[in-house]
Amino acid sequence: xxxxxxxxxxxxxxxxxxxxxxxxxxxxxxxxxxxxxxxxxxxxxxxxxxxxxxxxxxxxxxxxxxxxxxxxxxxxxxxxxxxxxxxxxxxxxxxxxxxxxxxxxxxxxxxxxxxxxxxxxxxxxxxxxxxxxxxxxxxxxxxxxxxxxxxxxxxxxxxxxxxxxxxxxxxxxxxxxxxxxxxxxxxxxxxxxxxxxxxxxxxxxxxxxxxxxxxxxxxxxxxxxxxxxxxxxxxxxxxxxxxxxxxxxxxxxxxxxxxxxxxxxxxxxxxxxxxxxxxxxxxxxxxxxxxxxxxxxxxxxxxxxxxxxxxxxxxxxxxxxxxxxxxxxxxxxxxxxxxxxxxxxxxxxxxxxxxxxxxxxxxxxxxxxxxxxxxxxxxxxxxxxxxxxxxxxxxxxxxxxxxxxxxxxxxxxxxxxxxxxxxxxxxxxxxxxxxxxxxxxxxxxxxxxxxxxxxxxxxxxxxxxxxxxxxxxxxxxxxxxxxxxxxxxxxxxxxxxxxxxxxxxxxxxxxxxxxxxxxxxxxxxxxxxxxxxxxxxxxxxxxxxxxxxxxxxxxxxxxxxxxxxxxxxxxxxxxxxxxxxxxxxxxxxxxxxxxxxxxxxxxxxxxxxxx
Numbered sequence: 001x002x003x004x005x006x007x008x009x010x011x012x013x014x015x016x017x018x019x020x021x022x023x024x025x026x027x028x029x030x031x032x033x034x035x036x037x038x039x040x041x042x043x044x045x046x047x048x049x050x051x052x053x054x055x056x057x058x059x060x061x062x063x064x065x066x067x068x069x070x071x072x073x074x075x076x077x078x079x080x081x082x083x084x085x086x087x088x089x090x091x092x093x094x095x096x097x098x099x100x101x102x103x104x105x106x107x108x109x110x111x112x113x114x115x116x117x118x119x120x121x122x123x124x125x126x127x128x129x130x131x132x133x134x135x136x137x138x139x140x141x142x143x144x145x146x147x148x149x150x151x152x153x154x155x156x157x158x159x160x161x162x163x164x165x166x167x168x169x170x171x172x173x174x175x176x177x178x179x180x181x182x183x184x185x186x187x188x189x190x191x192x193x194x195x196x197x198x199x200x201x202x203x204x205x206x207x208x209x210x211x212x213x214x215x216x217x218x219x220x221x222x223x224x225x226x227x228x229x230x231x232x233x234x235x236x237x238x239x240x241x242x243x244x245x246x247x248x249x250x251x252x253x254x255x256x257x258x259x260x261x262x263x264x265x266x267x268x269x270x271x272x273x274x275x276x277x278x279x280x281x282x283x284x285x286x287x288x289x290x291x292x293x294x295x296x297x298x299x300x301x302x303x304x305x306x307x308x309x310x311x312x313x314x315x316x317x318x319x320x321x322x323x324x325x326x327x328x329x330x331x332x333x334x335x336x337x338x339x340x341x342x343x344x345x346x347x348x349x350x351x352x353x354x355x356x357x358x359x360x361x362x363x364x365x366x367x368x369x370x371x372x373x374x375x376x377x378x379x380x381x382x383x384x385x386x387x388x389x390x391x392x393x394x395x396x397x398x399x400x401x402x403x404x405x406x407x408x409x410x411x412x413x414x415x416x417x418x419x420x421x422x423x424x425x426x427x428x429x430x431x432x433x434x435x436x437x438x439x440x441x442x443x444x445x446x447x448x449x450x451x452x453x454x455x456x457x458x459x460x461x462x463x464x465x466x467x468x469x470x471x472x473x474x475x476x477x478x479x480x481x482x483x484x485x486x487x488x489x490x491x492x493x494x495x496x497x498x499x500x501x502x503x504x505x506x507x508x509x510x511x512x513x514x515x516x517x518x519x520x521x522x523x524x525x526x527x528x529x530x531x532x533x534x535x536x537x538x539x540x541x542x543x544x545x546x547x548x549x550x551x552x553x554x555x556x557x558x559x560x561x562x563x564x565x566x567x568x569x570x571x572x573x574x575x576x577x578x579x580x581x582x583x584x585x586x587x588x589x590x591x592x593x594x595x596x597x598x599x600x601x602x603x604x605x606x607x608x609x610x611x
Contacts, residue, residue: 041329042078050074054325061303066321073321077329088318095316103235109312113230113290114239117223118246119279120182123189124220125250126257126276127212129404131155133258133397134269141266142202148513154202156510157209159502162217166502169221169495170343178226178293181218182283188215189280197274205273221498224482225490229295230313232323233550237418237479244475245415248408250279255404258397298328299487326550327487334486334555346492356493358544358558359484363497365543366477369427369535371504373434373473374528375466399459406463410470422547423476427539430472435532437465442525473535477501483546486555541566557594568593 042050054074058067072092076082082096098105135155139145153160172181192211199205224240231239254276261271291313297306303324310320350360418426441461447454477497485493515524544557544565572591579588 041333050078069317070321070325072318074325076322077326092318095319107313107315109291110230114227114242116283116286116290117227118242119283120219120223121246122250122279123276125247126254129251129254130273130276133262133272137266138269144202148517152510152513154206154209156506157206158213158216160506161210161213162502163499165214165217166221166495166498169218170491172218173222173491178222178296179287179290181222182287185215185219186280186283188212190277193277194274197270217498221494224478225494226293228482229293234548235419237547240479240482244478245411248411248470252404252408255401259401262397295327295487298331331487334488346489350493350496355559356489358562359493360496362484362543363481364500365538366480367497367501368504369539370473370477371508372531372535373469375469402463403466406466407470410467411474414471414475418475419547422545423480424543424545426472427476430468431532431536433468434465435529437461438525438529442522445521484554484558540569
């Protein structure tokens with residue numbers, strides 16, 4: 001029986017390779033999608049042939065009892081215009097219609113998984129703000145208050161040591177799965193975090209924060225991957241951004257913790273740093289009640305388990321069968337395009353294979369832009385900035401509390417806009433606004449210290465900066481990095497993006513205390529305003545939009561050459577925008593960048609690039 005099953009599986013793979021090579025999804029098509037076509041992997045297959053393949057698929061993986069369900073799912077995957085599919089019952093169509101009319105009505109298991117994973121990101125924000133408050137006291141206790149570089153190194157230790165651990169994301173996920181990795185990294189968020197409270201010198205504190213970084217580097221790579229692989233495409237951005245929403249929540253709770261403990265006195269920093277262990281405890285317990293990532297299970301050939309996982313994450317078996325079969329077919333195409341490879345080969349391919357290189361560049365752009373925005377400087381050093389402005393210790397902590405509250409509240413709009421307005425458009429809207437807020441906040445430092453309006457104005461524009469950051473570059477980077485790579489390179493690709501994010505963040509965190517001292521807050525804020533505008537320009541020319549695409553369809557989006565993408569926005573989109581919004585030609589036509597092929601009606605065009 002086992003040999004029969006293996007033979008059927010091999011025949012299936014052979015059929016897919018022949019279809020791929022004879023149709024449209026060759027290796028070159030992935031990497032040089034010069035016509036910007038998004039192609040359905042099931043296009044060009046006759047109905048009889050498709051149903052035959054599905055039957056053999058079910059036989060190969062022991063799903064014969066679900067054969068009718070998979071027949072329907074495959075037909076929907078091939079033709080999303082499900083109203084015309086005669087095999088579907090009204091009950092089948094009921095759930096499919098609700099995907100657009102009630103898109104937030106999802107199973108409890110999916111929301112439970114998101115909640116558990118998101119707790120892991122709360123630790124990230126809480127630690128940042130714990131260090132923020134602790135900066136007012138631990139340098140004095142250890143006698144290093146005049147050594148800005150050492151303070152910066154201690155604060156940045158989790159991101160610095162996360163540089164080395166992030167690349168362990170790939171082998172650990174391969175061996176342990178998404179849930180196993182999240183559990184393992186949760187251990188690093190309990191014991192080293194608690195140990196900070198008992199350190200007796202600066203190097204002991206540095207060592208604890210280094211161990212935290214080892215876990216955090218892998219954790220912040222895995223959590224967005226887990227969530228992106230579980231949620232439906234139509235609201236993937238809104239759900240995956242829960243990572244950043246809970247980072248903002250962790251920042252807010254961290255500031256609350258700072259306010260609670262600061263009255264203790266010289267030992268306040270010990271409680272402020274150690275309190276961040278709290279969110280890790282429920283993660284260690286509840287992660288095992290979550291379904292494993294169904295796409296990871298497909299990658300491992302565990303198709304039955306993947307189907308059970310999809311059934312827990314979708315509202316009906318039809319939807320689960322559709323998503324599983326579509327993802328399975330795309331995985332076959334990815335294997336044909338990229339093949340199996342060792343860790344170092346896949347790492348090398350991130351920079352040499354054009355489709356992967358564009359994804360790597362896109363992930364690096366958004367990660368760099370997040371650090372260039374200056375938000376981590378606010379998270380680590382807002383208390384120091386307000387101290388420079390003339391606040392007392394308690395006033396600094398209350399002002400920083402306001403920063404955390406604004407960051408958390410204004411993260412919510414992105415839930416509803418990231419999948420409609422789009423990742424790219426959110427960034428293009430928020431970066432110029434962040435830049436002018438920084439310029440004005442920096443200018444307010446030049447107001448005479450005797451003027452009572454000086455400090456409230458500084459706080460106001462720091463808060464405005466945060467309000468623009470939270471729905472834009474706050475949630476986008478980890479959403480974008482988790483979705484832009486194919487399954488074959490997802491772990492290694494996200495790991496690289498996290499490493500890059502931590503590298504840039506470490507450099508900025510290390511240098512900011514000295515920068516603040518040497519060029520004054522006005523100069524520092526002006527410097528970051530310039531970096532914001534630089535990020536705006538790069539995003540405009542080089543960052544593709546990914547909203548409402550399945551993870552598999554994004555192979556074609558990143559197959560479009562960067563030169564074609566940049567040329568479209570300069571020669572087509574920019575003139576259209578000027579006509580419509582400057583010259584008020586409201587009916588000005590816009591030729592879309594991406595074309596959708598292989599669905600009902602032959603070729604349709606989707607103008608996702610210009611709206």
